[in-house]
Amino acid sequence: MKKVAFIISLVFISIIGHSQSCLPNGITFTTQEQIDNFPTDYPNCNQIEGPITIGNYPDGTTITNLDGLNNITQIDGGLNIYFNLNLSSLSGLSNLTHIGGNVSIFYNPELFSLEGLNNLNVVEGDLKLGEYELTVGNDNFQDLSGLNGLTQVEGNLILFKNQNVSTLTGLENLISIGQNLEIHNHQNLVNLNGLQNLSSISGTIIINSNNILNDISGIKNINVDSINNLTIFDNQQLSNCHVKSICDYIAIPDASFDILNNNTGCDNSEQVEENCETIGIIEHNNLISIQPNPAKDFVQFHFEQENEIIIRIYNTKGEFIEELEGNTELIWNCKSFSSGLYFYTANSKHQSYSGKVIIQ
Template structure:
């Protein structure tokens, strides 16, 4: 593959203001590649390493502070279909970083028997650091026939038939262990799902992003051992996947969790241990999510650290199952175009609306067709209930006249005030001394705009607040 490096001196003290790249032809010959983006600017060292853990080498070019403002350049390799392995070596008798170890890979690559050699060193070049991981590009090879590690201690470890496209860890004089994939994983067939525990017997945590999308994926049982997805998890376009059984051990998702365009997904059973996501949670266009229990598999979910997005699920009737999400963990709320959705007033949603968070709710069924309707269905909260005080608002929602019924147990000076959702006082409803007894106060709301209002009562030393929804 191309190996870029900066050229050396042009004078006594100045470095060459351009890069050069030489292509290794594999026959002890190199070709100078002149027209390449990596040669357009100057730098001092090129570091090749797999910065995004996708199996190919990326390039970091470093500079002095006076060169191009001191900025470094990272060139990300978009990859191809070539095979590879990445190996981390750990010394036991030798130094732990395996500095000085020499690794050889023998494989049949692109029609030829090939031997590649790498040495782990503490230096790489000027203004950079050493990359202790060993990378081999393998072309079309599916296995390395022989992998030999010569440790500084003199120990030689040899491994045969090492599968390509894997991350490995070699421990001196012990074993070669397959590491969990670090990310960029796409499951597109049932066979890939089924083979995962065979190829990855000890893998319980996948550090990076995972996509599950395939026309023949019927179950996720091959992922039963996974406990943590460290990045995003996207499950979309699975034509015959009825539930999420197989994710039973997953306790957390480090990034976004998206479940989109799965036409026969009936429910979320299989997520009985999922406690948190580190990003947004989106459920969109899953036509068969259809009953009160469809989301019940999500009941342990307590935190999402992002947006909650429920949209275009035509048969979904209830958000029960999302009750346990901490409202403070929701950034914004989007509930729209769920034409059968009538029950949105679960605890997490009601608490989020009470906190005044941003919500976009529309084109759902009656009862969940707007923020006002959801607020109206949420329980009317009384922040403080004092013995001897009873406070009830009806009808709620109201359109013409609302009634406020209450009782007091002794002589008190009572004040009732109406406030907008923004905390602005709209009017004083009552301000007088009252005898013990039961009372009913009529409130004309016919001239009030649709919206959410709060009635604040102060009776003697006690206070209470109730919510009133006005819909004309």
């Protein structure tokens, strides 16, 4: 019995010895020697409690690789990678799965991709590719491949001045952003493909100064209820802003949005609203009937061609008050609501609708 207990204790000690957290104040790397010596200086250290900084602003470093960091699986603080003049790969971070703070990556002129971060699933803070305040981006990224495992950014996703990125390929598994989605100042970004599975942002969408951007349909699946504000401006080639998420959002009474100085069709809010009404959002026509309207106790919505639909009801202040979910027939019990004007949006897999309901 004592022998068994002794063996169990040895196994437990072995597990503890090979897996531990460390460096509560974080660590900064400015030389290749520091990177190379990390496994020896901090044996079995795979969960960093504080932030990691790899770089030296403004002088730069001569770090070429991060292979000495390949035992790190989690960073509870943030991760900063900047001003590494010779860094060509992030493969040393291939076992990293979770970052508990902000991530900032910019001005690594020999870095052509984010390959090496493929196992990263969650960023609890901001993910910033490019630095707005320093007006410095990532000139050589072709796309965002390497972030294919990322499902959640709990802070802001900020993309700034990634000059050779033409598409957002690499973000296909991103589902939610906890705050804002910001896409600024890209010279070669043509579309937002890669964001098709993004369904929630809980903040503001900002798209500005992307010179040849002409397709934003990649954000069409963002849930309208998660958008707090919308700003689209100075995208010279962008003429089609009437994608589903935007049409749904601007149909909400008192929604806050600014759309200006893009190409014809998206040059101002009125053009977008008109295009949404014509193409994307259908108000009372032969595809939908509402009885009675005005109503007193209940409203019945009938859809000719739909079988799975969600209706959201708003008051005149734009405040969400109720959601209905069902098939071609949905009934809103409205007898407990004050008399007056109400607005609805109805969304299915194929179509969006909007309209007005009056309660007597």
